[in-house]
Amino acid sequence: MATLIWNALAAALAATITVGVPTWACAADAPVAVQIVDALNKRFGVHPGFRANHAKGIVAEGSFKASPEAASLSRSPLFTGARLPVTVRFSDSGGLPDLPDASPLANPHGMAIKFHLPGGESDIVANAFKFFPVATPGDFLALQLAAAASPPGSPMSPHLMAFLAGHPSVAKANATLGTPASFAEEQYFGVDAFVFVTKAGKKQSFRYIIAPEKVVHLSKEEAAKKSPDYLMKDLPARLAKGPVTFHLKAQLAAAGDPTRDPTRAWPDDRPVVDLGVLTIDRVAADSAAAEKKLLFLPGRLTDGIEPSDDPLIAARDAAYAVSFGRRTAGP
Numbered sequence: 001m002a003t004l005i006w007n008a009l010a011a012a013l014a015a016t017i018t019v020g021v022p023t024w025a026c027a028a029d030a031p032v033a034v035q036i037v038d039a040l041n042k043r044f045g046v047h048p049g050f051r052a053n054h055a056k057g058i059v060a061e062g063s064f065k066a067s068p069e070a071a072s073l074s075r076s077p078l079f080t081g082a083r084l085p086v087t088v089r090f091s092d093s094g095g096l097p098d099l100p101d102a103s104p105l106a107n108p109h110g111m112a113i114k115f116h117l118p119g120g121e122s123d124i125v126a127n128a129f130k131f132f133p134v135a136t137p138g139d140f141l142a143l144q145l146a147a148a149a150s151p152p153g154s155p156m157s158p159h160l161m162a163f164l165a166g167h168p169s170v171a172k173a174n175a176t177l178g179t180p181a182s183f184a185e186e187q188y189f190g191v192d193a194f195v196f197v198t199k200a201g202k203k204q205s206f207r208y209i210i211a212p213e214k215v216v217h218l219s220k221e222e223a224a225k226k227s228p229d230y231l232m233k234d235l236p237a238r239l240a241k242g243p244v245t246f247h248l249k250a251q252l253a254a255a256g257d258p259t260r261d262p263t264r265a266w267p268d269d270r271p272v273v274d275l276g277v278l279t280i281d282r283v284a285a286d287s288a289a290a291e292k293k294l295l296f297l298p299g300r301l302t303d304g305i306e307p308s309d310d311p312l313i314a315a316r317d318a319a320y321a322v323s324f325g326r327r328t329a330g331p
């Protein structure tokens with residue numbers, strides 16, 4: 001959990017698997033995390049200093065206070081009921097730092113949360129997909145390469161058509177998205193399954209949901225009228241009037257629900273527990289400088305929360321470390 005250990009591990013991982021200058025070669029013998037970041041760079045271009053994915057974002061600060069129910073599910077220090085400081089980064093999808101916020105490419109928007117605990121940090125990295133388009137790191141890589149062969153505005157390449165035909169979960173996941181009126185009026189999902197552990201050692205698989213006070217999605221016509229940075233401007237304007245709140249929730253799996261396949265949503269009748277309230281008070285003093293230094297990792301967990309058998313969790317940790325290594329490497 002300790003921040004220093006995690007960041008040292010991420011830096012070491014990035015140092016061992018980053019291949020110097022970003023390359024579009026996507027060498028098949030490079031580690032998958034490197035191939036993934038190369039593929040994202042091929043699709044969106046290389047933008048020094050920016051994330052390979054979710055490049056455009058805004059950093060805010062606030063606190064989290066857990067509900068009593070949360071402590072009954074997990075012995076995590078997140079759930080003692082003490083008010084914990086948090087850093088949150090909202091983002092547009094894709095690797096383009098100047099993407100218009102209402103572009104369909106900006107969906108799914110992201111919400112990453114860093115909890116600051118006395119002994120270190122813990123992260124949740126969520127987005128607006130109710131479930132993920134692909135189930136494995138290999139399929140994520142193949143999808144980025146297929147999408148890179150079909151830039152927006154050009155006819156869909158046979159490569160991408162074949163991928164979509166073979167992976168109906170991509171269209172199904174995309175159909176769960178809308179363009180939000182505000183980062184504060186979007187619902188975000190952890191997508192990957194994790195496992196709560198109680199003091200007595202009892203385990204329960206779950207997926208995070210981060211629920212706003214209300215979800216507001218724009219029509220195509222409304223979205224077309226929005227200025228390129230409307231989401232980035234809305235958040236500070238909203239926070240100037242008062243805090244924005246979300247409920248952190250967990251959907252609990254029943255026996256037999258798939259935990260290793262994030263393309264498969266669990267049935268709606270599974271219990272959803274309110275884990276506590278996230279209150280966002282202010283935008284970071286220098287959001288652009290803050291986001292460069294921040295590294296959110298889905299596998300940066302506390303005692304009392306474990307990864308499931310979902311293969312995306314470790315793959316994401318590795319790919320985020322490669323992207324972080326490159327974006328902080330300097331000119």
Ligand code: HEM
Pocket residue numbers: 036037040050051052053054057089090091109110111112125126127132136137140189190191192294295296312315316319320321323324327
């Ligand atoms: C194999 C699957 C995935 C891969 C390879 C991948 C890759 C990446 C990479 C390389 C970054 C840039 C990280 C950085 O520079 O710090 C990123 C950022 C991000 N990803 Fe993913 N991603 C995957 C799945 C997901 C899923 C399932 C979600 C949400 C449920 C998600 C949400 C995000 C968000 C919100 C960010 C921005 C984090 C921030 O604000 O720092 N990604 N992703």
